[in-house]
Amino acid sequence: MTNKEIFNGEAVMSFDNEHDRRNFLKWAGIVGVGSSLAVAGFSRGSVSAQAGGGDIDILNYALTLEYLEADFYNQGVDGGALSGRELALVTPIRDHEDAHVAALTSTISDLGGTPVKSPKFKYPEGTFTKKAAFLETASVFEELGVTAYHGQVTLIKNVDILAAAAAIAGVESRHAAILADLIGGNPFPAPVEGTATMKQVLEAATPFIKS
Amino acid sequence: MDRRIFLKGSAAVIPASVGLQMLSTRFAYAQSADFGSDEDVLNYALTLEFLESEFYRQGNGAGLLSGKEAEYAKTIGADEDAHVAAITDTIMKIGGTPVEAPGVDFGEAFASRESFLETAHVFENLGVGAYLGAAGFIQNKDILQAAAGIFGVEARHAAVIGNMLGLEPEGGVYMGSTETAQDKAAVLEAATPFLAGAGAMTGGAAATL
Numbered sequence: 001m002t003n004k005e006i007f008n009g010e011a012v013m014s015f016d017n018e019h020d021r022r023n024f025l026k027w028a029g030i031v032g033v034g035s036s037l038a039v040a041g042f043s044r045g046s047v048s049a050q051a052g053g054g055d056i057d058i059l060n061y062a063l064t065l066e067y068l069e070a071d072f073y074n075q076g077v078d079g080g081a082l083s084g085r086e087l088a089l090v091t092p093i094r095d096h097e098d099a100h101v102a103a104l105t106s107t108i109s110d111l112g113g114t115p116v117k118s119p120k121f122k123y124p125e126g127t128f129t130k131k132a133a134f135l136e137t138a139s140v141f142e143e144l145g146v147t148a149y150h151g152q153v154t155l156i157k158n159v160d161i162l163a164a165a166a167a168i169a170g171v172e173s174r175h176a177a178i179l180a181d182l183i184g185g186n187p188f189p190a191p192v193e194g195t196a197t198m199k200q201v202l203e204a205a206t207p208f209i210k211s
Numbered sequence: 212m213d214r215r216i217f218l219k220g221s222a223a224v225i226p227a228s229v230g231l232q233m234l235s236t237r238f239a240y241a242q243s244a245d246f247g248s249d250e251d252v253l254n255y256a257l258t259l260e261f262l263e264s265e266f267y268r269q270g271n272g273a274g275l276l277s278g279k280e281a282e283y284a285k286t287i288g289a290d291e292d293a294h295v296a297a298i299t300d301t302i303m304k305i306g307g308t309p310v311e312a313p314g315v316d317f318g319e320a321f322a323s324r325e326s327f328l329e330t331a332h333v334f335e336n337l338g339v340g341a342y343l344g345a346a347g348f349i350q351n352k353d354i355l356q357a358a359a360g361i362f363g364v365e366a367r368h369a370a371v372i373g374n375m376l377g378l379e380p381e382g383g384v385y386m387g388s389t390e391t392a393q394d395k396a397a398v399l400e401a402a403t404p405f406l407a408g409a410g411a412m413t414g415g416a417a418a419t420l
Contacts, residue, residue: 089374092381099388146363153359154352163392166346166359170339170366170390177367178374178384187371188286191293192360 055161056113058152061198062165063104065148067118068208069141070097076138079128086131086182090138093175100168107164122210135183142176144204145169147196169193245395246348250307255395256358257298259341261312262405263334264291266320270331273321280324280375284331287368294361301354316407328376335369336386337401338362340393366390 073094076082082090108115126133149169156162177187246252267288276284302309320330342362349355373384381387393401 089380089384092385095381096385096388103388150356150359150363153356159347163343163347164389166343166362167389167392169359170343170363171385171388173363173366174370174385177370181371181374186286187283187367188290188364191290191364192297192357193363194360195356 055156055158056108056111058156058165059104059108059111059113059161060116061152061202062149062168063101063108063116064119065145065201065205066097066100066104068121068205069145070094070101071118071121072123072138072141072208073097075123075128076134079134081129081131081134086135089178089182093138093178096171096175100171103164103168107161111161120210121208123208132183135179139176139179139183139185142172142179144196144201145172146176147194148198148201150193151195151197151201153195246345249349249351249354250302250305252345252348252358253298253302253305253307253354254310255345256342256361257295257302257310258313259338259398259402260291260294260298261310262315262402263338264288264295265312265315266317266331266334266405267291269317270321270327273327275321275324275327283371283375287331287372290364290368297357297361301357305351305354314407315405317405325376328372332369332372332376332378333401335365335372337393337398338365339369339386339390341395341398343390344392344394344398 073090077087077091077094105115123137124133127137128134146169149165149172152165153162156165173193179185180187180189246255267284271281271284271288299309317330320326339362342358342365346355346358346362349358369386370384376383378384
């Protein structure tokens, strides 16, 4: 489904440059591909298998994504583009992302690690004032978050951290489904969640990171 | 426990707001005696998926939904069918024996749109808690990856059905900032009212549960 179909032809995203736009759109493609691969099910090798830098690194990676989501939703809820049921559905998402940031930060500290600091973020103009732009971006962020967490499942070594990460990932799946529903997309793109590597996810997030 | 109590009790089983309890979220819910092997976990999941698959087959056949709701329920049913097929296939691949589908009795669940969706909402949240509670027992990484992937999709189902029912976003659509694991005993207690007859209780599926 293209933006044109969803939003009656209104341009919902405008990036600083063509590279950023293409990077972001490419992400949507990765999500789709990942989901399709997942349908193939259990016979495939672990898609997420890659060189990992330990559980602290994975937690800091998750924290970076949660910073982005928390910042995004705080601006979105304050931005005034949403109202009614949409605002009611999005406000708890903001609260969840704030809670994820807090929980990941303290978990990293408890494990003797150093939580990364939040990057500064940037968004295409109109992201927080145009409802369609906000919800469309939110939907992509949520699908990104889901595949990011699922991409680390087999790499996490500590079983308690795995439990905590899974408990967060399930909530991101709920968010993803609700946002897909709000934008007229498909809340259930595949019977199994897809995965993405850290490299893929960070590349998709790069257009939103100012410094 | 009858179905009415089951439905009423579901809100208490899954806390509305888990908040920052994440740090204490552990697989501790799952007792070490719950599962002895990956095959045990998979057969446990398979029984739940059989239950869900049959639930949507009957529910979608009852003609209670229309438009987008009907489409969603059809897709959810297809997801559950895919889970049944994939888990069955996996059990055979690891040299195990898949349990047979249990006998089911959904009572008055298909009396109305509301009762269908309310029961679906309970099933989906039960599935979420069951997968999270069992995940810590899985040894094989590929099976863990797939179980996690199914778990996430059950969470999608739960959220959208909660929204179709017009429930409060927090505590109805979402169940806090983290999902809550449920152990096998709690899941069995919740699922038992839907497993029909003494035969089902002594048959493979219920025995595995």
